[in-house]
Amino acid sequence: MITDFVLDDRPQVASLCSVTIIKKGDTFTPRIKLWKKDKKRAGEIPATQTVPETGNTRAVKALVDTKDVHENFWKVIHFLQGCTGLSTPGGSPQFVAGDEAQLAQLLTGQDRTMVLGAVRTAIGGGLTEEDIRLISNRKDQLKRFERLLTDPEYFRHEESLATTRGTEAVWQAFFEANQWIFGYGLNLIACESINDGKLERITTGANIFGGAGKRIDAIMRSKGLISSxxxxxxxxxxxxxxxxxxxxxxxxxxxxxxxxxxxxxQKTVSKAQQFISREFLTHIYDDDGTPTGIEMSTTRPRQVVVIGSLREFTHNGHVNPEKMNSFELYRTSIQDVEIITFDELYERARFIVEDH
Structure with missing residues (x-):
């Protein structure tokens, strides 16, 4: 930290201001010492001055230390800065936060519109309150995604809270609540659930295509004029x-x-295609038979399996090349099915939120 500030520098004497930061509990307060340094002598030696006093002169050290009266000293400064019509040198006081917690503390209690305007000014662009809420929620969910992957105790706790017990049920509920992870993470074309509904659907029998039923964990459509x-x-x-x-x-x-x-x-897709029709496009219906107005291409639907973790191939921090090679050869040989591990899906979601 910078602790000494030069207020004035002359050939023989420099006017200095020394600042010491004192920690008390969770707060930090400054102590200020104003003094004149004798440049003719080595070290931090205060200069002396002769001042008239009743016709005689005496030498005094030109040093003022406010350490014993720092609270009253700052009261004076704040009082002067708060006086209407009084211009204090240096312009308006600037607050600098060392971390997010300090910045949040400075903004606490401020008008929401004012805070949002300040953020827009700082980063530019048309940032809205909804944008901030969306980004904040996705960061929180990304942290939860990581904990589900890496913290077995946390995962067991989440499993105990799930309506439907089982490991797969935890992930199903998580992805249902965070469809944006699939929407951007499975391919370069943005995807979304069918008609803003659930990911898990019945695809044969009494189903979204109009007719009991094989379930698929997630069925989505690409976003475009005609969906795939x-x-x-x-x-x-x-x-x-x-x-x-x-x-x-x-x-x-x-x-x-x-x-x-x-x-x-593969079997689910094959049965769904057989059931739908031989047409290249199919219409999607609500559960009560109401047409949704959505048309989807049924030509070679994309198929994805989300499974496992690449950590399986590591030992003591090193990758087993034979296992990794066998896995890559297998998944690249499957022509119609893309195999994605959970850690790969997490990293793709992390890239969306954090851009790295």
Whole structure:
């Protein structure tokens, strides 16, 4: 920190202001010392002056330390700054916050419109209160996403609170509440739920296509003049991606859950396509049969399986190249199904919110 300030600098004497920051509890208060330094002598030696006094002269040290009266000293300064019509040198006082907590404290109690206007001025652009609420909520949900991935105790707590028990139910509820993660995270084309509804839908039987039923964890549509369909199966972050024992030396096969998830989404899409019709476009209906006005292309719907974590391939902080290679070879060989791990989905969501 800068603690000494030069107020005036002359050939023999410099006028200085020294500031010391004192911590008391959770607050910091400044102590100020005003003094003149004797530049002819080494070290911090105050200059002396001769002043007239009843016809004689005496030497005094030109030093004023306010450490014992600092509260009253600052009362005087604040009083002068608050006087209407009194111009204090240096212009308006500037407040500098060292972190978010200090900045938030400065803004507490201020008018919301004024605060929002100040933020717009600072960062530019047409920022709205809804924008701030949206960004804030997504940051909170991103932190929750990370805790669900990395904190087993927190995940078990969330599982105990879920309406439907089970690991998959926790993730299903989380993604239902945060559809933006899928909307931007699964491909470069923005996606959204069907007709602003739930992700999980019945796709065969009494279903959204008009007729009981195979469920899919998430069915979405791309955003555009005409939408394309996207089916997604959601497993868990702890689901194994590869078999524990190698099939041959250096060769690992896909786990039963991974192979089953791929087969499951493929079968769901196949049945849905057979049920819909042979038309290239299909109409979407509400549960009561009311047409929604949404048309979707049924030509080769995209298929996604969200499963496991790439941490499975690490040991003591290092990646097992044979396991990683086996996994990449498997998922790139599946032509119609995109396999995404939970940690990859988290990083994509993190990029949306934090841009890194």
């Amino acid at each position: 369909m996207l089916f997604c199966e959601i497993k868990t972050h702890d689901t194994e991606l590869l078999s524990k024992t190698p099939y041959r030396v250096g060769v690992y096969q896909a786990s039963k859950e991974l192979g089953g998830g791929v087969a499951q989404v």
